[in-house]
Amino acid sequence: GAVVSQHPSWVICKSGTSVKIECRSLDFQATTMFWYRQFPKQSLMLMATSNEGSKATYEQGVEKDKFLINHASLTLSTLTVTSAHPEDSSFYICSAGGLKNTEAFFGQGTRLTVV
């Protein structure tokens, strides 16, 4: 299957700082990528849909000014958590779809801890 690489795998930052997470499709082009958040012992919740060359679509309750998404190329989407707070600590996972809407390829996830 296709490979999606997410970086970093873990990060610790201070409250008030910003953190950028990268999601790359290594061997295919992804016009659409998805960002999920997963709290401990819970399932994945879709945060936003990242569209190459256009604005991201955010799910209800997700602050677009806090979670900045940039999808500047067909192989890279970034999620920047701005002015991070301890409650933003979570596991963030990206995925990219294949050519058919029956495939999804996940990154390894990023464990964010805000102290």
Add this chain to the structure above:
Amino acid sequence: TQLLEQSPQFLSIQEGENLTVYCNSSSVFSSLQWYRQEPGEGPVLLVTVVTGGEVKKLKRLTFQFGDARKDSSLHITAAQPGDTGLYLCAGFGGGSQGNLIFGKGTKLSVKP
């Protein structure tokens, strides 16, 4: 809004026992997927079921898609400690974007 209800949420069993995890919805899905996730890692796809009534087997794991394509089940025979993990069912949401809707997951613990 399409929702996937997954049960049970937690399951702790002894090695060698059988178990079944259920994934139900009031909506029809074109396909459903089952993932297994280890702590600190992304989900790994186990299987995709597409046809109503379909049954797929992956070693000791048996996956079934309901006839009406609204529900699915995962049955594990003779569970082993290596089966421990979070099992997630997921279906593609409406529209052309291709985002996945996940069930709440089943945390399985198999004790030796």
